[in-house]
Amino acid sequence: QNAQHQHQDVTFLFVNQGESMQSVSTFLETQGLNLSNVLFDSGGQLAQKVGSMALPTTLFYSPEGRLLGSHLGELSEASLARALESFDQNNSMSAHQADPARNLQKCLTANC
Structure with a gap:
């Protein structure tokens, strides 16, 4: 949540594959988290x-959709900060007009 607020030029997508919408909503509420772009991929298509x-x-993409890096397992706040810092230094993740959340939703529903 902190990274989402501190890096508003980056679009964060949170894709859940295991739990129901209700379970995720309850978890976010009990943790006091207010996240944008929480998506569901129950079929594991993504x-x-x-x-x-x-x-x-965790997958890191450029605004053009090129995979820049990945991290398997839990991502600490420090690791995320380092990754975002390296992208900022390389100007790889800049503000853009595309809506990755909408594109991902289209992909999941259209089996792209």
Whole structure:
């Protein structure tokens, strides 16, 4: 949540593959989290598309949709900060007009 507020030029997508919408909503509420772009992929289509074999998986994409890096397992706040810092230094993740959340939702529903 902190990273989402501190890096508003980056779009964060949170894709859940295991729990129901109600379970996720309850978890977010009890943890006091207010996250944007919480999506659901109950069929595991996204994991298949990106080749993710473990949960959680963190994927870093450029605004053009190029995979820049990945991290398997839990991602600490410090690790996320380092990754975002390196992207900022390389100007790889800049503000853009595209809506990755909408594109991902289209992909999941259209089996792209």
